[in-house]
Amino acid sequence: MNPQKVLIITYYWPPAGGPGVQRWLKFVKYLPEFGIEPIVYCPENPNYPIIDKSLVNEVPKAITILKQPIKEPYQLASFFSKKSSKKISSGVIPKAKKQSLIERLMLYVRGNFFIPDARKNWIKPSVTFLSKYIEKHQIETIITTGPPHSLHVIGLQLKQKLRVKWITDFRDPWTTIGYHKALKLSKASAQKHLHLESQVLNSADSIIVTSNHTKNEFSTKTRQPISVITNGYDNHSVRVEGKDEKFTLSHIGSLLSERNPKILWEVLSELISENEAFSKAFQLNLIGVVSDDVLESIHNSDLKNHVNRVGYVSHDEAIKYQMASRLLLLIEIDSEDTKAIIPGKLFEYLISETPILAIGPEDSDVQQIITKTNTGVYFNYHQKETLKTQILSYFDAYLSNNLNVHAIGLQPYSRKALTKRLSEVIKESL
Structure with a gap:
């Protein structure tokens, strides 16, 4: 029996560093063990705020990775203030009273002119490219993971255009996330975010979230099935000689x-x-x-x-x-x-x-x-x-050299166990 092909649309992928890349890097690692062939779509020239080249070595050799160019405003903004641009793109937003004029301006522009986020210009070319790829290779299921939530809009438009099953993966909430309130949104812009969020939540065939609180929130906004699949841990070979002296x-x-x-x-x-x-x-x-x-x-x-x-x-x-x-x-x-x-x-x-x-x-x-x-x-x-x-x-x-921890019940949070649950969600969506 041939494995089921699934197209995963993600912004964060090695050499990106930070927690955003880990989730799907590990899912992709284990999905083939559950009869699913992952195909990854990511940007060719992204503006990652954090780089970790060591993660490139963890990318499975056998998987297909598709890349397309992306135009991001942070690249232009860095001409005006490289420091402020890097801060904001990495999520480090100073308190309102400590924001410089350029930082306040960048946040206003980011919040009101780039909806849902700074990767919006990647939506149209991605839909064009992926529409052809999906039809040519007979892809039945696509998964979008965000933030950035522009990737969910890519999924929304592909769903509207093609007969394809669509699963959304929300690593964080959308309109209730803390930094959303710092974007100096106008009433019209805030309403656009809510409208897009509603469209995504009610058009997807299945929704994945990382916490019970997010599931409870989304359950008030949609009747589509919602599954909680947290992040997790993976086995590693890292060793240390002992605990710190201090x-x-x-x-x-x-x-x-x-x-x-x-x-x-x-x-x-x-x-x-x-x-x-x-x-x-x-x-x-x-x-x-x-x-x-x-x-x-x-x-x-x-x-x-x-x-x-x-x-x-x-x-x-x-x-x-x-x-x-x-x-x-x-x-x-x-x-x-x-x-x-x-x-x-x-x-x-x-x-x-x-x-x-x-x-x-x-x-x-x-x-x-x-x-x-x-x-x-x-x-x-x-x-x-x-x-x-x-x-x-x-x-x-x-x-007294007696500072220890006695953990229990960790196995359900292993990356492999979580990937098994993901594979069940994928198969249930068909």
Whole structure:
């Protein structure tokens, strides 16, 4: 029996770095084991804010990869302000009162002239190219993954034009995502986003989301079937000699302006001031992009001498930091909207054999996963004293060489198990 061909339309693909590329890179790796032949369509000349060339080695050799040129406004915007363009394209949006004139202008233009997003100019040429390819190669199923949500519009137009089954994969929500509110949208522009979102949700044959909160939100907007398939972890061969000598608390990934846990900085500052042993042993590792607002808060809390600012590293290097650290830090914005966000790094944290210290909105999907898997402790932004007590407890365990984690129930989050669920959704859509 010949494998079923599925066309996957994605913006992020190696050498892109960051969590956006990991999801479908791993799905593509395992789909052939479930009788599905993935064909990937991605940009030929994208403006990726983060590059990780090591991920190119993980792309399966046997799969077909289609590429077409893309024109992006960030390439033009960089002529005016390369720094601001790179910040905004990577999602680092300064607080409104700290935005420069050029940043405010770029956000207004991005939000109101590029709907649904800055990749809108790729829609028309992609539909033209893919229409011919789909008919020629008798593709029955297409999958679009976003953000960027322009790719869902590509799927929408292909669905309207051809007799093809269409599955949408929402790695994040659309109109309720935090950065959406920072785009300085006019009422007309906001309405256009809502209209496009509604069209996509009600035209797709099946919808995939990464969290239960997003499923609940979309269930109020469409009657189409919705499946929750989270991100996950994959087996790796990375090894470290042992845990760090210092009492390291490591955050891997972007710390954006709104993802700024001042409650944590205050607690750490107090512990350093009150506990000499803690002061000598503690180190905060920041691995990834960190906004100026977050750095300012850290420095204002007199933590500067305890910070190891590493910057962006390759995926393998990030895993090494996870495995060697004494504690792993997971931060989400204190907002109703962010309860649905499950960072991809959480699942790699789960298998790192390192306790997770998480801070975010109450009753989030992240809180449920950490609690269910017994991999750490989760706090909201109003639990300063219990947060302080927990960190001190972790430090005491570190001093006695007894800081461990005993994870349970991780197998459902393996990339292979998740791909099996994806294959079932694909087959159900036919």
